[in-house]
Amino acid sequence: MGSTLITGIAELTTIDAESRVLADAALVIEGDRIAWLGPAASAPVADQHIDVGGRAMLPGWVDSHTHLVFAGDRSAEFEARMAGKPYAAGGIGVTTEATRRADDDTLTRLVRARVADAVAGGTTFLETKTGYGLDTEEETRHARLAAAADVDAVTFLGAHLVPEGLDAEDYVDTVCGPMLQAVRPYVQWADVFCETGAFGEAQSRRVLTACAEAGLGLRVHGNQLGEGPGVRLAVELGAASVDHVNHLTEDDVAALAGTWAGWDRGTSTGTAGTVATCLPACDLSTRQPLAPARRLLDAGVEIALASNCNPGTSYTTSMSFTVGTAVLQMHLSLAEALRAATYGGALAMRAQDEVGSVEVGKRADLHVLDAPAAIHLAYRPGMPLTHAVWRQGVRAL
Numbered sequence: 001m002g003s004t005l006i007t008g009i010a011e012l013t014t015i016d017a018e019s020r021v022l023a024d025a026a027l028v029i030e031g032d033r034i035a036w037l038g039p040a041a042s043a044p045v046a047d048q049h050i051d052v053g054g055r056a057m058l059p060g061w062v063d064s065h066t067h068l069v070f071a072g073d074r075s076a077e078f079e080a081r082m083a084g085k086p087y088a089a090g091g092i093g094v095t096t097e098a099t100r101r102a103d104d105d106t107l108t109r110l111v112r113a114r115v116a117d118a119v120a121g122g123t124t125f126l127e128t129k130t131g132y133g134l135d136t137e138e139e140t141r142h143a144r145l146a147a148a149a150d151v152d153a154v155t156f157l158g159a160h161l162v163p164e165g166l167d168a169e170d171y172v173d174t175v176c177g178p179m180l181q182a183v184r185p186y187v188q189w190a191d192v193f194c195e196t197g198a199f200g201e202a203q204s205r206r207v208l209t210a211c212a213e214a215g216l217g218l219r220v221h222g223n224q225l226g227e228g229p230g231v232r233l234a235v236e237l238g239a240a241s242v243d244h245v246n247h248l249t250e251d252d253v254a255a256l257a258g259t260w261a262g263w264d265r266g267t268s269t270g271t272a273g274t275v276a277t278c279l280p281a282c283d284l285s286t287r288q289p290l291a292p293a294r295r296l297l298d299a300g301v302e303i304a305l306a307s308n309c310n311p312g313t314s315y316t317t318s319m320s321f322t323v324g325t326a327v328l329q330m331h332l333s334l335a336e337a338l339r340a341a342t343y344g345g346a347l348a349m350r351a352q353d354e355v356g357s358v359e360v361g362k363r364a365d366l367h368v369l370d371a372p373a374a375i376h377l378a379y380r381p382g383m384p385l386t387h388a389v390w391r392q393g394v395r396a397l
């Protein structure tokens with residue numbers, strides 16, 4: 001297990017407890033961990049030396065919300081939306097049909113290509129979900145293929161849509177019973193689309209409670225298309241994250257803030273609450289109001305930024321686009337957006353002790369930009385700024 005010294009880091013954004021940004025820095029990787037970081041002038045020797053030539057380094061992106069197991073695309077639906085047709089959950093069924101027709105090899109190839117794209121854009125930790133299977137056999141197949149792909153966490157989203165022709169309560173029985181039992185070996189998390197047109201409050205509570213009893217961590221798709229019970233339920237059940245959060249009442253924001261009462265944001269210690277995960281690429285594609293990230297942060301809520309890559313509402317794995325948009329459109333400072341897309345995502349995955357910041361002992365998940373400073377992510381939106389990536393200490397780009 002050799003060590004690698006990286007020098008030529010013009011700006012190192014650590015996202016550590018003091019939010020340190022180091023100029024003219026160096027860093028040592030040993031195995032899959034960060035072994036040392038500090039001023040280039042006092043860098044130790046190592047087995048291998050790489051000079052990144054005066055570029056910015058930051059933690060790899062933590063993408064805590066994706067749906068990568070799918071076939072087909074819905075570009076016609078997107079085009080109609082751009083012409084004024086509103087987004088509705090029903091499109092999920094179109095992707096379910098296309099995905100059922102794809103065999104294991106095809107689906108695996110598609111998932112792996114999407115993961116490779118994400119990593120090539122600086123993402124080093126990825127969650128992905130089932131949810132385009134919608135029967136026990138297909139959901140289990142998707143969970144199994146996802147678990148065998150190069151992702152860090154898999155979420156069971158059998159409660160994504162009630163399949164056409166089925167009674168909602170009967171379907172919830174299936175999700176909570178045989179489906180959950182079959183997918184359980186492949187997943188760590190459970191999610192539910194709690195929204196008009198998908199699952200109501202009582203149905204969502206039933207799914208999440210059964211999944212928690214089976215030992216899964218909880219996440220919720222909530223408050224995407226209108227105000228509703230999603231946030232309330234996520235807080236009540238202690239979910240790690242509630243995602244979308246476009247339509248929030250004052251009570252929703254206060255409830256989320258309340259979950260962070262035992263958390264010290266300055267030192268990043270204490271008991272983590274429910275992260276509000278904002279998905280700006282999805283908001284643009286569905287023409288929803290952008291999630292109120294500024295308001296949530298000001299209220300004391302920890303937020304995450306994620307891509308929500310899926311064929312219906314956000315066909316991109318670009319976290320750099322997500323961060324640029326958060327700065328340009330959601331009124332986050334660069335530091336806030338970078339933290340949300342790294343440490344915030346890690347909190348949403350309860351993986352903050354492992355990933356989400358550049359600190360000694362953490363996973364060597366590093367992203368080097370072809371720019372001297374990270375502000376270029378918003379200053380030069382859409383430019384291919386990823387220069388190098390290390391994922392778990394291995395050079396991935």
Ligand SMILES: N=CN[C@@H](CCC(=O)O)C(=O)O
Pocket residue numbers: 089091092095193221224282308310311312313314
């Ligand atoms: N909102 C629910 N699920 C996905 C979209 C699913 C689809 O339309 O295919 C999302 O997170 O946006």
Ligand SMILES: [Zn+2]
Pocket residue numbers: 065066067221308310
């Ligand atoms: Zn989603």
